[in-house]
Amino acid sequence: MTQHTITGSPADADERRAAPALVCYEVDRLPPSGLELYQQARETLRKVAEVIVPPRDGACFEVPAGSFFRITSVEGSQVGDLNLWNLHDFSERFFSGKTRQLHATHVSTGDRLWSSLPGLRPMATITRDTLDWYGWDADGGGVHDVIGTRCDPYTNYLLKEIDYHYCCHSNLTRALAAKTGLSLGEAELHVHDVMNVFMCTGFTHDTHQYFMKASPVRPGDYIEFFAEIDLLGALSACPGGDCGSSNSDDSATCYPLKVEVFQPAEGSLPGWKSPERSGYSGTHGTSPGNDLKL
Numbered sequence: 001m002t003q004h005t006i007t008g009s010p011a012d013a014d015e016r017r018a019a020p021a022l023v024c025y026e027v028d029r030l031p032p033s034g035l036e037l038y039q040q041a042r043e044t045l046r047k048v049a050e051v052i053v054p055p056r057d058g059a060c061f062e063v064p065a066g067s068f069f070r071i072t073s074v075e076g077s078q079v080g081d082l083n084l085w086n087l088h089d090f091s092e093r094f095f096s097g098k099t100r101q102l103h104a105t106h107v108s109t110g111d112r113l114w115s116s117l118p119g120l121r122p123m124a125t126i127t128r129d130t131l132d133w134y135g136w137d138a139d140g141g142g143v144h145d146v147i148g149t150r151c152d153p154y155t156n157y158l159l160k161e162i163d164y165h166y167c168c169h170s171n172l173t174r175a176l177a178a179k180t181g182l183s184l185g186e187a188e189l190h191v192h193d194v195m196n197v198f199m200c201t202g203f204t205h206d207t208h209q210y211f212m213k214a215s216p217v218r219p220g221d222y223i224e225f226f227a228e229i230d231l232l233g234a235l236s237a238c239p240g241g242d243c244g245s246s247n248s249d250d251s252a253t254c255y256p257l258k259v260e261v262f263q264p265a266e267g268s269l270p271g272w273k274s275p276e277r278s279g280y281s282g283t284h285g286t287s288p289g290n291d292l293k294l
């Protein structure tokens, strides 16, 4: 928002500002999340894989549909930047903006991570969050935001004119390239706006600017997800550490993050099936019989 207002207020400014605020979407019409079913299934979990994400680095992991994955703080307070793709089609990926609009600026137990258009389906559902007690603090901050994009070397260069190579954007790019065999340039194009796991953020009350503060996460805390579709995930252990002071440099103390994949017992998800992509026709108003071939 501009700090250089040059337009005088109209006579009815107060009236215009007093229009009622409406939640944009009819979110009570979202399909039910299946959280109750998942809570039962998670009692039967068996660990099938583990990946340690080193500090200031990234790593990939696969999660089959119907399995769970858990991101755990180990050794110290650390923020993680999460990307998710449809394992079989990278053009379908986590849609941070729509997730924010359908849920809130920060997500927790029962919220879903939605995929990009034209898929627009739940990729993952949050089944447990040991920081769900945090709520909103006095600054308006919350945990696990879907506001921030990811720290990246381009913004860093814009502001500081130095090359720094271990921003989350670069960590995710290297991890995806290493996992898939794509070149760095190809992999980079698949990296997208993240879910900021464990990060404590908000907007300042006075200027509505994005702020961060030291994460309340402590070793042993975790956030857990149910994979609604076959997923490829990538997680970066942010160079900002707990993001209480800086990012995009080597000054913060950083710790690893642990990712574990769990399989529930067979038959523990009665009636569950992987969600379909959006049922929208995809014709975008073109006349019947003259559909664009997509």
Ligand SMILES: [Zn+2]
Pocket (backbone or CB within 6 Å): 081, 150, 151, 167, 168, 169, 237, 238, 239, 240, 247
């Ligand atoms: Zn970062």
